[in-house]
Amino acid sequence: MHRRIIVPGALAMAALLPAIPATAASFSPGAPGIGDPYYPAYGNGGYDVSHYDLRLKYQPATDRLEGTATILARTTQDLSRFNLDFLLDVSEVRVNGTKASFATAGEHELVITPKSPLRKGAPVTVVVRYSGVPSEKRAYGFTSWHRTPDGGVAANEPEAAWWWFPGNDHPLDKATYDVSVQVPDGSQAISNGTLQSSASRAGWTRWNWRSDKPQATYLATLAVGRFDLTTSTTDSGIPVVNAYSKDLGPHAGAARASVERTxxxxxxxxxxxxxxxxxxxGGYVPNTDTGYALETQTRPFYSPRQFANGSNTSLVVHELAHQWYGDLVSVTGWKEIWINEGFARYAQWLWSEHEGEGTAQELADHVYASHPANDPFWTVRPGDPGPEHQFDIAVYDRGALALQALRNEIGDEAFFAILKGWPRTYAHGNATVAEFRRYAEEVSGRPLAALFDTWLFQPSKPAAPAARAASLAPAAGTPVAPKSWKKIAATNDAHEHGRGRAHAH
Structure with a gap:
């Protein structure tokens, strides 16, 4: 922070300057962050994006990416300048067709000053021309771009966009996408949504993907490499496109046996x-050595390492559950991460029931009994874990425990009505844990503040009376782990965030 020092002479000089017209004075810079307390510099203020059109060219041999991003937005204030979150090298910016000045600031900010200020509520078209080598760019000491032997992959949480397109990088600002990528013949470009077309010309193939429903920036993905593509259709009529690196080695069979069940x-x-x-x-498995999976919208990213011990449909369940919980209904801020991870973990518990490998209740009993009261596991509050514990295992397992406690409190009929009604109520929007509690109270007709406080917000193990009320009675010793436990736990152990924090997305 820089402190301005105003000397008396400067005050006298200011008095001689002409007054700024009120109209001009009403224009102000957009905030450099959207207001998330966990990540104050993420996202931006002053505008709302409706669509990203990304036209890219990528050379796998050199990891060089060239792009033109056309961003359609609307201002939310009288705007003198605004920021985009971005790391690559920018050569030109145009706002509403006219060249704009630009500069970089902080770790990942592109600051744009249009030739003329922008009125509140006005449609805005921003065109950014850029290039660079994503694997050479780091912010806050890490990279979210995965270099592979045959190309590169953009996939991470809570940030991945900066390495391949400029944007308003926060789940609060969802948009639709057109992603068009030119790659050398023999390589494939994988992204979200439907494959509109692919065509080859002069040694290059252009792949055109479209996501026509609102999508958060961290859920947009790009993978370039040598892939085998499979296509099918679900019983409900949804087209499925899966992609597997041609070089998955011994993991290839287990990866396909898992992802083909999408x-x-x-x-x-x-x-x-x-x-x-x-x-x-769909889903895709590139030849990357990273350890985690991510619920990239419509086409989750999986690491080959997750299939080192054989197939794991529980992992696929987790990432697909996020298509409803996390993608369709997204967090308003990153402290609300339980809305994503607690439900995706609980879906794995339901799949365990479906497969006859242990009921949700048995899994809940095992989690409760496996962690003694002095285990740091209980100090993490899933309802607001803090940025350093956002992807802690407790957010997943304590988060799912909270749902089992809710199920036992209100009964199956109300519980499953909530699971189905919540995504419908907040479809394509954002929500908070507090809103979920109010929704659950409305559907069940029960006061639930105490239950949510006990299981999501207290930094301690719920006492035996609370556990018994939730049918989580402490047993003598640790209950035998349900058959599914090893596969469910494997979705934790194999995931490492780009910054080294262990978690499952």
Whole structure:
């Protein structure tokens, strides 16, 4: 922070300057952050994006990316300048067709000053021309771009966009996408949504993908490499496109045996969460050595390492559950992460029941009994874990425990009505934990503040009376782990965030 020092002479000089017209004075810079307390510099203020059109060219041999991003937005204030979150090298910016000045600031801010200030409520078209080598760019000491032997991948949470397109990088500002990528013949470009077309010319193939439903920036993905693509259709009629690196080695069979069940699992999840919300589905497994999976919208990202011990449909269940909980209904701020991870973990517990490998209650009993009262596990508050614990295992397992406690408190009929009604009520929007509690109270007709406080916000193990009320009675010793436990736990152990924090997305 810089402190301005005003000397008396400067005050006298200011008095001689002509007064700034009121109209000009009403224009002010957009905030450099959207207001998230966990990540104050993420996202931006002053505008709302409706669509990203990304026209890219990528050379796998050198990891060089060239792009033109056309961003359609609307101002939310009288705007003198605004920021985009971005790391690559910018050569030109135009706002409403006219060249704008630009500069960089902080770790990842592109600051744009249009030739003329922008009125509140006005439509704005921003065109950014850029290039660079994503793997050479770091912010806050890390990179979210995964270099692979045959290309590169953009996938991470809570940030990945800065390495391949400029944007308003926060879940509060969702938009639709057109992603068009030119790559050398023999390589494939994978992104979200439906494949509109692919065509080859002069040694290059252009892949055109479209996401026609609102999508958060961290859920947009790009993977370039040598892939085998498979296509199918779910029983409910959704087209499925899966992609597997041609160089997965011994993990190839287990990866396919898991991800090829995507359509079946999505249809099964629809029975709990309501109709699948998008017109495209799939997953991709690039040749990357990172450890985590991510619920990139319509086409989750999986690391080969997750299939080192064989197939794992529970992992696929987790990432597909996010298509409803996290993608369709997104967090308003990153402290609300339980809305994503508690429900995706609970979907794995429901899948365990479906597969006859342990009921949700048995899994809840095992989690409760496995962690003694002095285990740091209980100090993490899933309802507001703090940025350093945002992806802690407690957010997942304590988060799912809270849902089992809710199920036992209000009964199956109300509980499953909530699971299905919540995504419908907040479809394509954002929500908070407090809003979920109010919704659950409305559907169940029960006061639930104490239950939510006990299971989501207290930094301690719920006492035996609370556990018994939730049918989580402490047993003598630790209950035998349900058969599914190893596969569910594997979705934790194999995930590492780009900054080194262990978690499952």
């Amino acid at each position: 359509g079946e699992i999505a249809d099964w999840l629809a029975g709990y969460f309501g109709p699948y919300p998008y017109n495209a589905l």
